[in-house]
Amino acid sequence: xxxxxxxxxxxxxxGEKILTINTEIPDGKLVCFFGKSGAGxxxxxxxxxxxxxxxxxxxxxxxxxxxxxxxxxxxxPQNRNIGYMFQDYALFPNMTVEGNIRYGQTIRNEDEVExxxxxxxxxxxxxxxxxRLSGGQKQRCALARALARKPKLLLLDEPLSSLDxxxxxxxxxxxxxxxxxxxxxxxxxxxDKEEIRKMADLVITIQKGVxxxxxxxxxx
Amino acid sequence: xxxxxxxxxxxxxxxAFLTTLCLFIIGLPVAYFLAFSRFKLKAVIxxxxxxxxVLPPTVLGYYILVAYSPQHAFGGWLENVFNxxxxxxxxxxxxxxxxxxxxxxxxxxxxxxVQLPCSIREASYTLGKSKTITFFRVLLPNIKPSIIxxxxxxxxxxxxxxxxxxxVGGNMPGETRVASIAIYDEVQALNYHMAxxxxxxxxxxxxxILTLIYSIKQKPLM
Numbered sequence: 352x353x354x355x356x357x358x359x360x361x362x363x364x365x366g367e368k369i370l371t372i373n374t375e376i377p378d379g380k381l382v383c384f385f386g387k388s389g390a391g392x393x394x395x396x397x398x399x400x401x402x403x404x405x406x407x408x409x410x411x412x413x414x415x416x417x418x419x420x421x422x423x424x425x426x427x428p429q430n431r432n433i434g435y436m437f438q439d440y441a442l443f444p445n446m447t448v449e450g451n452i453r454y455g456q457t458i459r460n461e462d463e464v465e466x467x468x469x470x471x472x473x474x475x476x477x478x479x480x481x482x483r484l485s486g487g488q489k490q491r492c493a494l495a496r497a498l499a500r501k502p503k504l505l506l507l508d509e510p511l512s513s514l515d516x517x518x519x520x521x522x523x524x525x526x527x528x529x530x531x532x533x534x535x536x537x538x539x540x541x542x543d544k545e546e547i548r549k550m551a552d553l554v555i556t557i558q559k560g561v562x563x564x565x566x567x568x569x570x571x
Numbered sequence: 572x573x574x575x576x577x578x579x580x581x582x583x584x585x586x587a588f589l590t591t592l593c594l595f596i597i598g599l600p601v602a603y604f605l606a607f608s609r610f611k612l613k614a615v616i617x618x619x620x621x622x623x624x625v626l627p628p629t630v631l632g633y634y635i636l637v638a639y640s641p642q643h644a645f646g647g648w649l650e651n652v653f654n655x656x657x658x659x660x661x662x663x664x665x666x667x668x669x670x671x672x673x674x675x676x677x678x679x680x681x682x683x684x685v686q687l688p689c690s691i692r693e694a695s696y697t698l699g700k701s702k703t704i705t706f707f708r709v710l711l712p713n714i715k716p717s718i719i720x721x722x723x724x725x726x727x728x729x730x731x732x733x734x735x736x737x738x739v740g741g742n743m744p745g746e747t748r749v750a751s752i753a754i755y756d757e758v759q760a761l762n763y764h765m766a767x768x769x770x771x772x773x774x775x776x777x778x779x780i781l782t783l784i785y786s787i788k789q790k791p792l793m
Contacts, residue, residue, distance in 0.1 A: 402693050428696040435697035441690035445712035454708070455698045500698055 632738025683717025
């Protein structure tokens with residue numbers, strides 16, 4: 352279970368704001384962060400991943416404490432077993448598709464690379480560099496790479512925002528398929544209500560710096 | 572071509588090669604620090620690294636010469652501990668050349684690192700990779716044009732150094748007499764034929780290096 356109880360100052364167009372979240376996310380759920388642009392969705396993901404240090408509070412996942420302000424404990428992203436998919440995919444331009452996936456592995460395992468290439472339909476593109484891939488192919492490659500580490504927690508920062516409707520729809524299915532197959536707890540940032548209804552088990556809404564966790568049936 | 576001519580060119584090439592090699596090793600961590608550190612006094616360090624670009628070589632050369640003097644702390648320490656005198660020696664002009672060439676190596680590397688999207692560095696961290704692994708496997712391979720520019724600029728600049736080498740090393744054949752000093756020397760002696768030979772070689776080498784830089788810059792990264 353992911354336990355979040357954090358605060359962080361945030362600069363917005365309306366001035367300085369304190370972003371606050373206090374929630375618990377059960378294992379294996381797909382949870383969406385929903386809020387307007389600049390509400391703090393990405394800030395939240397960055398705090399969970401360890402790319403940004405919260406001002407106060409604590410973050411723990413199962414028995415691991417990732418952040419505790421009182422104990423001055425802050426685990427680096429390298430020490431949190433997470434998979435993070437960035438908004439711009441952040442694929443390494445110097446590596447091929449399979450190179451990107453292999454880089455994500457903690458222990459080298461060629462069978463696992465093959466499995467991920469097949470799962471995301473990237474086998475034919477394995478020797479291609481990211482600059483030669485379409486938006487959807489990049490998205491699949493970034494998702495495969497994020498899963499190569501076998502993460503306990505998968506963080507997807509607006510993974511579908513730059514894709515057209517058809518591609519978006521097919522990749523939503525892809526993410527759902529992977530989520531069901533691997534059972535990994537997944538947090539996804541989205542501001543598309545239709546997408547959230549289709550995918551999420553739980554929704555965390557962020558409004559004026561305050562986060563509320565609601566069930567998908569209560570999400571309007 | 573006289574043996575002295577070849578010796579001078581060899582010394583010039585050796586100085587430029589060793590300067591570039593040492594600066595590459597020193598420049599990488601310095602560029603990384605300047606690109607990503609949030610150290611409060613970073614601007615001071617950045618200014619110090621860039622000083623040789625604006626400071627007359629004679630000024631820098633004068634301070635280096637003073638520092639080399641056994642009557643001062645650094646020079647005295649070198650003489651007492653290692654029995655070494657750097658003034659008017661090849662090692663002395665090498666150290667001076669390294670100090671003088673620092674911005675030519677650091678600035679292109681720093682620019683290359685800063686221009687990379689933050690997300691690729693962060694993606695590597697979230698994949699469990701340390702800063703060192705990220706630097707060598709992700710950052711460096713993606714700034715190849717900047718690396719080539721830095722190496723070529725440093726080498727080309729070192730080949731043509733005059734003021735600082737003359738101040739620190741003088742004009743000792745086989746030890747500190749590099750091509751740019753030889754040209755000056757030959758012109759003073761009205762030996763224009765030899766001066767022309769040195770000048771032509773420096774001209775061709777510089778042209779080849781700059782053509783290489785611009786042809787690399789025209790190519791896309793991947």
